[in-house]
Amino acid sequence: MEDHVLKNVRSFCDKLTRKDTFGIKGVMPSEEKNSLTGWGPAKNMSRWTNYLTFDIMANARYEAFSKEQADHRIAKGDEVKTKDVFYFLQKGRDPETGEGFTLHELVAEASLLILGGTDTTSTAITATIFYILLNPSCLTKVNSEVRTAFTNTEEIRGSSKLNNCRYLRACIDEALRMTPGVxxxxxxxxxxxxxxxxxxxxxxxxxxxxxxxxxQHSSEYHPQPFEYIPERWLVDDDIQPGEIGSADSVARTKSAFCPFSLGPRGCVGKGMAYKELMVVIARLVFMFDMRISEGTTAGQGDPSLDEESLRHRVGEFQGLDKFVLQADGPMVEFRLREGVEGYEKEG
Structure with a gap:
């Protein structure tokens, strides 16, 4: 799935500093790029990450479901040598009865693949951006880690180098803890x-x-549960037992963390979601300086509200629980970093 992800992430990043955003395809023209000496227009990240994740999954589904793809396979005269998920659905057999999936079961699986992987991944990307921008020390740390690890944008893809960005992963997990998609x-x-x-x-x-x-907000498992602290996911041998960052505290935090659910009913797309999250956030951090647009508070709590409303925390990303989270904001401005080696040179 990585090619589908990267194709759409490139397009997403390409548009973040544009004023005439919609209807533009391809690489930013050099004359327009040269004019971008400052910050681009504010983007509502809840909407923009939704566009991104829907495009990624729509692209992947088109490849799987389209008539063109089917015709291509038939023309080659094979039995679907491209062993994607649909190949295994068609070939799958119950180990005890030897029977394959019924039509009803195939429809259910197809529905899952059509509907899954959009809103929840969008929320996770947006929440991570929200929290690192409202916590400058976290932004500084993740900037340093990512910008040191990579020399150009196209290096940022599924790899051991990306997996070794432990603070980036901690920022994502902490955002998932504080603002789970479900x-x-x-x-x-x-x-x-x-x-x-x-x-x-x-x-x-x-x-x-x-x-x-x-x-995921129980203080029994997560000390200071309403504070965004990525360090709670990283073991520091110098930390005393019981304190945030100690081995026992990290283990306890992980034991009560289930944004993808757990067990046999856990999210089937968890692996892909994490790859998407790591790639998207790393590319944004590497390519751009980012900031909350001045004078905007979308996505933030309202400190004037009574604490009993639970909507008073400025630093907590706000949303409505409609099974998946429905959110608005934050409004974020992007500025392309000077000298960044981007994908436009890679084709």
Whole structure:
């Protein structure tokens, strides 16, 4: 999937400093690029990252579902030598019965692939940008790590070099902890016989669940739960046990972290989502200086509100729980870094 991701990320980055954003394709013309001596116009990142993630998944789905792709395979006279996910869906067999997927099951799998991987990934990208821009020390650290690790934009792709950007990954995980794409419960039905949880009996047929947002803001597992602290994910041997950054504290934090859910019902696209997040955030950090547009507060809490409203925290990215998060903002300005070796030279 990396080619589909990179193709759309290049287009996304190419447009961030443009004024005439829509309807433009390809590389920024040199005459326009030379005129960009300052900051570009503010972009609503909730919308822009949504455009990006929908384009990535739409591109991938077109390749899988399109008639042109099917015709190409038929013309080659093979049985789909390109072993994508649809190849395995068609060839998959139950190990006990030897039966393949039913039409109903194939439709369900196709629906998952059509709908998944957009809103939640968009929220994660937006939330990470929001938090690093509102926490200057975090921005400085991630800038230093990424800009030191790579020499040009096209190096930033799935690789051990990208995986070694541990602070970048910590920034993403902390954003996922504070603002999970699905913050409510993922309900599970109690099976026949019922179940007792923490001393309370739940009869069969009842739907139960733990809100992901609540779990990931429990001070029992996450000290200072409403503070954005990427260091809580990184073990520092010099930190005393029990303190943020100690081995036991990091382990405890990880034990109550489930933005992709857990177990056999966990998100099937978790691996791709993390690759997308790492590539997108790293490229933005490498290519651009970024800042919250002056005078805008979109996405931030309102300190004038009563604390009981839970919307008073300026530093917490705000959204509405509609199974997936619905958010607005932040408004971010981008400035292309001088001397950046970009993908325009790579074709």
């Amino acid at each position: 913050g409510g419960i993922l309900p599970r039905e109690v099976l026949p016989g019922g179940i007792t949880i923490d001393g309370t009996f739940f009869p069969p047929g009842v739907d139960i669940g733990v809100p992901i947002y609540a779990l």
